[in-house]
Amino acid sequence: MTASSGAASRGPILRAGRWDATWLLWIAIIAILLVLVVSPFVYLVLTSFQAEKTGDFTLSNYATAYGRARYIDALFNSLQLGAWAALLAGVFAIPLAWGVARTDMPGRGLTRMLVLATFITPPYTGAVAWILLAGPNAGWLNRFYMFATGAEAGPFNIYSFAGLVVVIALYSFPYIFIFATAALELVSSEMEDAANILGAGTWRTMRRVTLPLALPAILGGLIICFLEAIALFASPAMIAIPARFNVVTTQLFQFFGNPVRVEVAAAYAMPLLGVTVLLILVQRLITSRKGFATLTGKGGERRPIRLGPWRWAMFGYAMFVASLSVFLPYIFLVQSSLAKAWGRGFSLDNLTLRNFNFVLFEHATAAQSVINSFLYAAAAATAAVLITLGIAYIVTRRLVPFAEVLGFLCVAPFVIPGVVLAIGFYAAYAPPPLSLYGTALILILAFTTRFLPIGYVNASAALRSLNPEMEEAVRVLGGSRVMALRRVVAPLLKRSLLGAWLLIFIPATRELSSAIFLYGPNTKVASVMIFDMSEEGNFEYLSALALILQLLTLPLLWIGQRALGRDFMLRRTAT
Amino acid sequence: MSKLVLKNVSRRYGAFEAVTDFSLELQKGEFVSLLGPSGCGKTTTLRMIAGFAPPSTGTIEMDGQQISAPSGVVPPERRRMSMIFQSYAIWPNMTVGENVGFGLQVRKMSRAEIDRRVDTILDVVQMRNLKGRYPSELSGGQQQRVALARAIVVEPEVLLLDEPLSNLDANLREEMRFEIRRLHDEFKITTVYVTHDQSEAMVTSDRIVVMNKGRIEQIDAPHVLYGRPRSRFVAGFIGRTNFLEGARNGNDVRFDGFTAPAGAVEGANGTGQLLYSLRPQAVGLTAQKPAGPGLAVEAEITDRAYLGEYWDYQARPLGGAKPIRVSTAPASVFEVGSHVWLEIDPAAMVRVE
Numbered sequence A: 001m002t003a004s005s006g007a008a009s010r011g012p013i014l015r016a017g018r019w020d021a022t023w024l025l026w027i028a029i030i031a032i033l034l035v036l037v038v039s040p041f042v043y044l045v046l047t048s049f050q051a052e053k054t055g056d057f058t059l060s061n062y063a064t065a066y067g068r069a070r071y072i073d074a075l076f077n078s079l080q081l082g083a084w085a086a087l088l089a090g091v092f093a094i095p096l097a098w099g100v101a102r103t104d105m106p107g108r109g110l111t112r113m114l115v116l117a118t119f120i121t122p123p124y125t126g127a128v129a130w131i132l133l134a135g136p137n138a139g140w141l142n143r144f145y146m147f148a149t150g151a152e153a154g155p156f157n158i159y160s161f162a163g164l165v166v167v168i169a170l171y172s173f174p175y176i177f178i179f180a181t182a183a184l185e186l187v188s189s190e191m192e193d194a195a196n197i198l199g200a201g202t203w204r205t206m207r208r209v210t211l212p213l214a215l216p217a218i219l220g221g222l223i224i225c226f227l228e229a230i231a232l233f234a235s236p237a238m239i240a241i242p243a244r245f246n247v248v249t250t251q252l253f254q255f256f257g258n259p260v261r262v263e264v265a266a267a268y269a270m271p272l273l274g275v276t277v278l279l280i281l282v283q284r285l286i287t288s289r290k291g292f293a294t295l296t297g298k299g300g301e302r303r304p305i306r307l308g309p310w311r312w313a314m315f316g317y318a319m320f321v322a323s324l325s326v327f328l329p330y331i332f333l334v335q336s337s338l339a340k341a342w343g344r345g346f347s348l349d350n351l352t353l354r355n356f357n358f359v360l361f362e363h364a365t366a367a368q369s370v371i372n373s374f375l376y377a378a379a380a381a382t383a384a385v386l387i388t389l390g391i392a393y394i395v396t397r398r399l400v401p402f403a404e405v406l407g408f409l410c411v412a413p414f415v416i417p418g419v420v421l422a423i424g425f426y427a428a429y430a431p432p433p434l435s436l437y438g439t440a441l442i443l444i445l446a447f448t449t450r451f452l453p454i455g456y457v458n459a460s461a462a463l464r465s466l467n468p469e470m471e472e473a474v475r476v477l478g479g480s481r482v483m484a485l486r487r488v489v490a491p492l493l494k495r496s497l498l499g500a501w502l503l504i505f506i507p508a509t510r511e512l513s514s515a516i517f518l519y520g521p522n523t524k525v526a527s528v529m530i531f532d533m534s535e536e537g538n539f540e541y542l543s544a545l546a547l548i549l550q551l552l553t554l555p556l557l558w559i560g561q562r563a564l565g566r567d568f569m570l571r572r573t574a575t
Numbered sequence B: 001m002s003k004l005v006l007k008n009v010s011r012r013y014g015a016f017e018a019v020t021d022f023s024l025e026l027q028k029g030e031f032v033s034l035l036g037p038s039g040c041g042k043t044t045t046l047r048m049i050a051g052f053a054p055p056s057t058g059t060i061e062m063d064g065q066q067i068s069a070p071s072g073v074v075p076p077e078r079r080r081m082s083m084i085f086q087s088y089a090i091w092p093n094m095t096v097g098e099n100v101g102f103g104l105q106v107r108k109m110s111r112a113e114i115d116r117r118v119d120t121i122l123d124v125v126q127m128r129n130l131k132g133r134y135p136s137e138l139s140g141g142q143q144q145r146v147a148l149a150r151a152i153v154v155e156p157e158v159l160l161l162d163e164p165l166s167n168l169d170a171n172l173r174e175e176m177r178f179e180i181r182r183l184h185d186e187f188k189i190t191t192v193y194v195t196h197d198q199s200e201a202m203v204t205s206d207r208i209v210v211m212n213k214g215r216i217e218q219i220d221a222p223h224v225l226y227g228r229p230r231s232r233f234v235a236g237f238i239g240r241t242n243f244l245e246g247a248r249n250g251n252d253v254r255f256d257g258f259t260a261p262a263g264a265v266e267g268a269n270g271t272g273q274l275l276y277s278l279r280p281q282a283v284g285l286t287a288q289k290p291a292g293p294g295l296a297v298e299a300e301i302t303d304r305a306y307l308g309e310y311w312d313y314q315a316r317p318l319g320g321a322k323p324i325r326v327s328t329a330p331a332s333v334f335e336v337g338s339h340v341w342l343e344i345d346p347a348a349m350v351r352v353e
Helices: A004-008 A022-048 A060-065 A069-102 A108-119 A123-134 A140-149 A161-184 A189-197 A202-231 A234-239 A248-256 A262-287 A310-337 A354-362 A366-396 A403-415 A418-429 A440-464 A469-476 A481-510 A526-536 A539-564 B042-050 B096-106 B111-124 B140-152 B170-187 B198-204 B222-227 B232-237
Strands: B002-013 B016-027 B031-035 B057-062 B065-069 B081-084 B158-162 B190-195 B207-212 B215-220 B242-249 B252-255 B258-261 B274-278 B283-286 B295-306 B311-317 B324-328 B339-344 B350-352
Touching (some): A022 A262, A060 A262, A069 A108, A069 A161, A069 A202, A069 A262, A069 A310, A108 A161, A123 A140, A123 A161, A123 A234, A123 A310, A123 A539, A161 A310, A202 A262, A234 A248, A248 A262, A310 A539, A366 A440, A366 A481, A366 A526, A366 A539, A418 A440, A440 A481, A481 A539, A526 A539, B016 B042, B016 B057, B016 B190, B016 B215, B031 B042, B042 B158, B042 B190, B096 B111, B096 B140, B170 B198, B198 B222, B207 B232, B215 B232, B232 B242, B232 B274, B258 B295, B283 B324
Parallel strands (some): B081 B158
Antiparallel strands (some): B002 B016, B002 B057, B057 B065, B242 B252, B252 B258, B311 B324
């Protein structure tokens, strides 16, 4: 079988040349990245120095943005809010993480599940539930208190700084949990054994060995929590505004109200951006510090620590946290969604399906808003996965010089809070010639940019696990680079790409902070709809809509868990 | 005509030169190994032949046509070569049959023809019964055979192998060496084989290119490399050896602990440092003074190790400082400290640079 076919296929095949069609693809991807990341950021900065009508250089936007005491107060409120929320979230998350990762606490799987349930509850849904629970007078907790003690008034008031801290902490503690469990699961039992053999008991070992080893990761989680808290828009808008104080995001929203003062907003967004960039750098520095050998993954064997009777105390604490973040909120969301009037409580004659019917079939835009959310999220997730896969490929295979810059641009949106990103998009694409304001496209572009980092982290991890020789084998046998991508890379990355898609799609269906500045009359998404309903005080409709959104997420979660394992949303690569 | 010609090829990565001035001609059907320690540039050279990297200077020609130059390269997919990778690079999403048939599919053969050829080659590598399996269900050796079949079935102009056996265990590695040579004898494909294992190169190759620090040290047939190494590096890298430094003294050359007539040793009239390589197997070891024609040198055993197949002795010539390494049959036993005679054939001493 030698030579015969080799001779037949011989022809003018040997031509020198460096270009093939795939280069065009690479150039297109690079152009897309410029549109998605670079130009909104550049416009954000430029706009902050431009006069409103003329476009001349000016510093007056900054003078306006920082010219009043209450604007400055809002900045400090945000910092305080972030700090307290992160601390409280740490109090919720760290014991749970230790219990789940390192002890024989009962219900570890259940606890993980409940943290996941917390994680997929949008902050605004949680905030609404807590308005039902702890609103002054009418809130359920206050009513139970009054019923139990016979007092005239209940002690809880969600419309306060403390109330806002609790609500934010309750729905951001999963970030710390994710970081802390990842680190604690890598602390080897041998290190703890070494402390034990030198005479330290369980508690001292935990305090002196285990926790310090996990500390960098925990600090990293606290920082992420802090940033989440100061970037959040919905919860402060629902709680802080009635409580008559402002934070950065709500103040930005007011600059965006009639008339839109995008130049001032851009100037006012700078401290938020600066703090975020700075803290992300600090976080990277802390978590990448060398010397914490346990974080290398070669921890050796790990045995759960026996807590004895204390295991039930741990379990009790886990259930306490879960009841604050999941059980109580969902019980009363369901009650409210099925009630004619939520304040009339749990009686049969108060039960109705009218709210679901109204939201789904009668309300002018509610059903459409859910469809919009899913369409835009699907488009954004697809775009983000394709773009980041392309870029991760270019970077890992070093196809162009300075490919690392592309990778950096993909993860850069991580340091841009959603509201700030939205202002950048508004500044870049709302004015003519593009005039994208209020179109579906601007929302999809903004969502795509916002979730590029998740896509990139997942795509590059997947590609790094793929030996380049797999593709070289295709090429040496006569297949092109495109064929290698289609026949080998794509099939092998199917699962990871599906995972990345879901990790983008699920949060994108609830995204509010960037949508609120960019939606138009025909492009309202479900999160904006929920926010509007809360301003109107329609808690029954709102609960129904929020629950519909949650229910629609469950099948996606199920698919993700089938394809990628139970913890796919709670892994550290998710953020 | 030569099949593959590399002319003054070099490859730089920034300031670092991975391959320097590499020239080699392969005849059609020849099996040549690139042998050297890791980082010597052998894999870089192979990847330039495959077309994955352009040379910084120099050219590569196949069948008289230029396929690589600094100005441009024919991409790997148009070179009609094939390659076996260190990781095998068996695609886990395809069955054995699909893996092997891939290259034929790319060449747009009919389904029936592909099936026929895949079956034939799987018979050759004794994998026919595993055609429908996925790679994750195969052992390392079986994956290696799939990689071989996949590379050979397309009847490449040149076959490239990049350390193909380094991930196998020792027994399997030895078996696969002979397998690779057998396949070469059967199909006569011009082959370039990269390895850091000298016995692999010696079993498989017609000629071996020994490389060090990006440069060619010597190109020769295996027995010539072993018997007539030209440089200190080659002598030390291929097999074990003694390095003996000599100094000209009248009609003699003085070594550490013994003297040889200048007429008997190679290149004793030349200039420069007189450095010789003497294989441990070429030295005789006896209790009585040998009667043979070689130099008889009285010595003392300073150290020994038993390796089953041979004894490894260190014998220091009386009046010398450095011991000479000697290999003997397992039956010749000497205690440490005992007085012995070494028999050194001056003709076995090879002058190296």
